[in-house]
Amino acid sequence: MVAPTPIPLAEGFPDALQALRAQMVDLTLRHIDGDGSRPTELSCLQLIKASCTAPRTAPALYEPGLVIVLQGRKKVELGNETLYYDPLHFLLVSMTMLPKGQVIDATPEKPYLCVRVSCDTQTLAELMLEVGPASSDAPAQAQSGLNVAPVSESLLSAALRLMQLLDNPQDQRVLGPLLQREIFYRVLTGPLGPRLRALAQQDSATRRLSRAIDELNRRFHEAISIDELAEVAHMSASTLHQRFKQLTSMSPMQYQKQLRLQHARRLMLASGLDAAAAAHQVGYESASQFSREYRRLFGTPPRTDIEQILRAS
Template sequence: MPADLTQLIALIDRFVDADGLHRTAYAPLSLIRTSQPTLPVHTLYEPALCVIAQGRKQIILGDEIDGYAGGDCLAISVDLPVTGQVIEASPEKPFLSLKIDLDPSQLSQLILEMEVPYVQETKTTRGLSIGAMSDELADAAVRMLKLLENPKELPYLAPLVEREMLYRFLLSPHSAPLRQIAAADSHLHWISKAIHYLKRNFAEPFKIDTVARQARMSASAFHHHFKAVTSMSPLQYQKQIRLQEARRLMLSDSVDASTASTRVGYESASQFSREYRRMFGAPPARDIAQLKESLSAAGA
């Protein structure tokens, strides 16, 4: 466990005194706090490097279950629909982490400039990796947080510390997802192109040949490599994106289930209801009512 972990915990705890995701004065950096175990939450993980200071969390990606805890770091190289659940947290010892949003183009440039050793792709890499945090990465994370106390220095020094954090991670044994997303000849790089297309066009009818062309692959090769990266099929990915967006529309924009299902591309209201219930555990109207009640109780 990194020697700086105690200091990292104290700094995050100093800057955030309420549960949730908190943006900071440095745009790519967010801090996360959860003071009790949670129910499973469906969300979309976007490209990021996360440093876990305290607590424990479990995520489900496709059919795979992973966990990470204080002293670990998590890298996400492509947009991934996951189900996350904090399983170890308390008011005295909350789940605490920091997140650096990643820009793939900047990451590619960093790899080129710093001449990070290239590792030949032997198999398609999953778009998410978890591993132990190095002492050097923990030290850089501490210095990043300390900069939040110096607004005048923050805009000049934070990009340099962010660069160091990424460099430290790229030298770790679990950096393949970030290295390969930056490599133009990797399967992960091309699958990411198809993922961007699916995100932009999730409401359109799914056509495997059309999506596979975005990755410059045959339909069969695309299906194989897409599942290796995301742990789900392209059609399952589109379905999760659709259902998460429908839930957001009903909760945030107060549209009804019929309108939401049409907006996200469903032609059959009954199919939408079945798939929604399968994913979220309740029919749309009941699920949204329960969510609103839960949010109201949390704000009381």
């Protein structure tokens, strides 16, 4: 399958969107100092900054939520599919995914900036019940866990008001959840609404696949069979395997392997563990096998990869 052409940026950013985005850029720069991802006092909100483009496409853990780019551009690859998102297009992550992401437009003077707003299926289910069915909804069937759509003024306005709570701690507890709901309401009533509805509906194929993915995320360090996952998803093993690969571009066992390697990478970065200790914690019995598979995924041996990340940061 040929990768789609990158989505072009509009020549002139609409004035209303530009005004909202300028305020969000200012807020982001005031609340994040160095490059990387930064959690905020709002549990659903994360700020991300990169001052240079990535030299290569790197695998990463994408958790359910919405990514709104304020400055720069990024691409994400999932199997044979390539998506581009920028200040005119947001990324919807329907469930935990393991694509390859790469910042392709960023400089120290104009860094890549984005905000990530997380979601949970309970909130989506409640919103779906309140909004009601839409006649234009596509069938609730999983096609991909990643989708891109144009950003709207109403969506950007809600995201800005959520970010403004960073300067008003006294309002966060009450208004934070309300604005999080509004943001996903805007997505639910937009062109990607069918994807969110499919995730929220308890009997949909997407929701059942999500249960299998959740099970793998909880038990990634354990030996788990395809039959166990099929039972969790209420599907046959063959159907689960087929639809899992359609959604994530990999088999359940390949997905589990990448989860293990991603978590091991986090342990080495955050806790200073060596490769052997990290491998053991995520379920590997052989340190040499871990090193081989780590290099295959990330391009370099564990120690070299961690040293490069630490030097860059």
